[in-house]
Amino acid sequence: MRFAFRGLPAAGGGTLTPRPVVDIALEGLADAPMECLLDTGALRTRMSAELAPLAGIELSGALTEEFYIGGLKTVGAVARVNLTVTDGADEFSWDAPVWFCDPWPHPFGLAGLGFMYHFLVTMRANDGYLDIEPQP
């Protein structure tokens, strides 16, 4: 599966340097896959907590942790959910813990090493895309 790096408009004009992203759909939110930044420096898959109720994911009583991201203190609650990644042609699903965080200052989710354990990831930054191949 191939994903183009995401280019974004800069608020002051011009374009932000395109970032490596994959689109990950939460079970219950198949029509709105969340764009997630591939982050080799992160261990976990993290998303905004506002997505959990939209996907019907119950977080009350979930294990939580406090941590800092981008200098901001936030709280993550973990739930094990089914995730699907697709490029429109192929798709792959797996179960994984996702940390739903509030507040969440970032425009994307984060796909950390927990995501990458499931895939062979080939980054072609100079060409502006990445390939992922599911690993059994």
Added chain:
Amino acid sequence: MTTMTVSGHQFDLDSRSVEAALQGALPEPIHEHFVVINGRRWPPKQVLSLVTGLDRADFTTHQARRALTRLGFAAARAVTPRGSHPVASSAAAPPRPLAAGTTERREPQVEALRPFIGLWVAVRGDDVLVAAPSAKEVVAWLAKHRQRAQSMFRVPDSEQAITGTAPQ
């Protein structure tokens, strides 16, 4: 003000009254024709219905389009929906950073996202399906109009929002 007759009713309209009538509304899916208002694409019939209060069955798309172009709005026809594969032409010739993490290269999808800085968007190919202040509104719009997005995210209002991540 421009006076026009729609379905036997007379209206005095200008661009400001049209923009005001759209406040708080989200554009419905574009099937073929659209008009551009405040940087967003709108189905002409939806706009004219919101502006006049008339039922959409009372006028045609072409009447709506003509009325809105008379008020100065750009109108166009959507091209055939693009394939869902996310690698567009940008993959073949990637933009090179110039300074401070920005480029001056104009990418179609980047330009399509520019009016929505700070908003949540759902995109498919280079098309922005919907933009709204919250993910909840975006998801509700997709469900209501039976649309499937390729991806959803918030268009950042600063470079800082996408740097300095990497927690555990």
